[in-house]
Amino acid sequence: MAHEATLFFRQLLTKPKQVSAIAPSSRWLARAMAAGLGPHSGRVVEFGPGTGVLTRGILAAGVAARDLTLFEMSPDFAAHLHATLPGVTIHHAPAQDAPKLIAPGVSAVISGLPLLSMPVGLRMEIVQAAFDILAPDGVFVQFTYGQKPPLSPELMAQMHLRVSKGPKVWANLPPAQVYHFHRA
Template identity: 45%
Template sequence: MTKQKTASDFLLFLRSWAARPLEVAAIAPSSRRLAVAMTTEIGPLSGNVLELGPGTGAFTRALLRNGVYEDNLILVERNPAFAMLLRERFPSATLIEGDAQHLALPAVKSVGAAISGLPLLSMPAQTVRAILASVFHHLAEDGSLFQFTYGPRCPISLQVLRELGLKASFRRWVPLNLPPASVYRISRNSA
């Protein structure tokens, strides 16, 4: 990505944050290091990949670098400015302009993996529960959701995880992101 594109992404991100700080909940797009940490376990064998809140596409580009086919990407973005940018950058991906808690996927057999750039820490528990229930409704039995957070622990409460039969495992710490972030894998609890 060119420096000009990076600068324009940063300005778009900053304008979106200024307009809706709780929805965007970050002051800059995710770094390449965080994108690698979020997507390292996902590749072409994952099949369809669901991405919640792709923003300017930092994680989307990392998925493509990992060999995920663009037409296997399902991007869910509710910010109209980001959705327009994503439509231009990833024309073969399926773009759903809407809210992740009311997710209705087009005729997709199964989603092998999911990643989320959503600011779960700034959302009410019932919204987080609805988003996770929706994602795991579409996710293959052995599929996982990868979520990052700027907080000191998993952004999903133990209560919500238990209610949905899920577990969280810490994957990576990314200190060179602005701000530093942690990555968690959320999967079904086999017990």
């Protein structure tokens, strides 16, 4: 959508560190990030939805709008999401505040955050926030453009997490690697 592309690039120019991507995710990446979700997934949370590409993938997988909660820091993106996603709960708030705003027991946290561009302390705070709201068997799904997961093996051991590789999505700019994090 032309309007979404304009919005994305305006945000990229004004807040390059916060956006930290050269283009919105592709619909193929959205499908890969939402794989395994469906009408019976229960509550799902998304961190850093931007213009809502991954959000639409989550809804297309069958998650009901009333079961989906978004955390987006940019006021312009949050206003756009409010206008285009009826029934979805949208918090104009940082992802790391999620445990203060919603009850635990979520089945999946889907993250489009640029974790690799963030300082390690903030990365850990955000991943910890995800696990504070996830059910014991819940999954944190994150993509990166880099070759490695966004947390080192040492940090994952410290946080009692394990990671597995999901698909590599070549039809994305740049190609993206999906990771699934679970409690160890």
